Amino acid sequence: MVDRLDGQPNVEHPRPQEIRRLAEQYGTRTKFGNYNFVSTVKNRSAGLTFYYGSPAVLQTRTSARQKELLKNLPRTLAEVESYLNKAPFICVERTMGLNSEFSPRCSLYVSVHREEMVRLAHMVSQTLFDPRPTNGRHPHFRLVYIPEWQEKDRQIVALPEAGITFVLGSDYYGEAKKGFLRMGMWHAKQRGMLGLHAGAKVIKVRDKKGKLRRLGMLLFGLTATGKTTHTCHHHGLQDNGQGIEILQDDVVFLQRDGGILGTEKGFYIKTDSLDPQIQPILYQAATRPDALFENVMVDYKGDVDFADETLTGNGRCIIQRDDLGIHKSEGVDLPPAEELDGLIVAFITRRNTVVPIVSRISPEQAAAAFMLGESIESSGSDPRRAGESVREVGTNPFIVGDEAEEGNIFYEIIKAHEGQIQCYLLNTGGVGEIREETPEGKIVKQKVRRIQIPEMAAIIRAIALDAIEWRKDPAFGYEVPKSAPGVDLAEFELKKFYSQEQIDEMVSKLRRERQDYMTLFPRLDPAIVKTV
Incomplete structure (x- = not known):
């Protein structure tokens, strides 16, 4: 049904400039000269997303609602096919990536039955690259967006092998962005690569002999953990030829030789409490005329308040790589x-x-960290669970297929380049919190000592400069810092917050949870399992 859309009279193909002009009619102009758009749905519908195809792509853990949606899929697709002949659609053609090896063609078909939905076409245009001839060498992904679908039947249907996604009943832009990237990661894996939910940058530092070194850096992380913040931070490296070069902030494809292929020209960043002093690079890009806000608080005068979460805790902005200045x-x-x-x-x-x-x-511990994917739930995927502990393989909610296979591929690549690749675990949360269960729910009895953005930026700088003195940590078997320039490590000493008995209990509990979690992946390389 999707194949014939291009030739239908109800599908228009306006130029990006025309799409922008139409979209801006439905936005609020800010004092920065850019526009804010407000969606009805304000986060991804993760619990209503399911995959269809051969056993290789089906999810192994699904909810009752996902099972119900899958059962009703034939009827849903019949209704969609009928609707595709009736509603007005706009098509946008884009390209994922800037390379000759793997740059999929991406076609978005969005219903403009509600005319303001043209903004979704504009946002896709601002994120992916201009269309280029593929000559049949690259996959073709198609995404059909029908925001006005009945709310009771809201769902996101991914057909990975066909390269098709249906977004029904949501007007949240994140579904379009991740819909294309999900397909990219699956098809990259079929070509021997590994799709990663990670930012990428180059850090330029001078070693102790004054030689300028170029280090690549990949930063894995779930939404709202600091992945984009630290991908787009200069770490105080601003003199003597030192600095950073920002490549990507969200999804890249890791090759067997340790190289990566990028995907996007626009970054979809969270805006909560965006601060010009703490996050100067991101703030500068977000306040440029080419930036696009989504669900950010903008008042009647056009003033922007990033800290105001009245509409949502998941305010967003699409910034352009071209607006990263000297750091691009x-x-x-x-x-x-x-x-x-x-x-x-x-x-x-x-x-x-x-x-x-x-x-x-170590490489084995890194592969275990990849599989454990430990973090907290964010408002971007499920605001009702925001703050809860969560585990997500590869910190990647968009994996299609066997998760153990992804862990094994990752381990093979980093083990093959053990001399060139060094792995780290960065905790952007903190230490010291005590929570207790009560009949009313969990309450915080002792607040966390959070690690602040400048402190973590200093740690990353020290890693790049090879300036950290390490010691063995008996609790988890990692190496932890004995000293790190720019950070007062005494602030994070566990004995300041807990008794030894509490520390032992918490460590043992976490180790047991990790061991239990690893039993979900019987095909995982034993060397990875053993390290946990």
């Missing part, structure tokens, strides 16, 4: 690991009790 990289890809002076792989977790704020880990 020339391209969006990283060369093979052997062509750099090193590749730093960092897993961002957000825990509030006994997990060290930074740990240096």
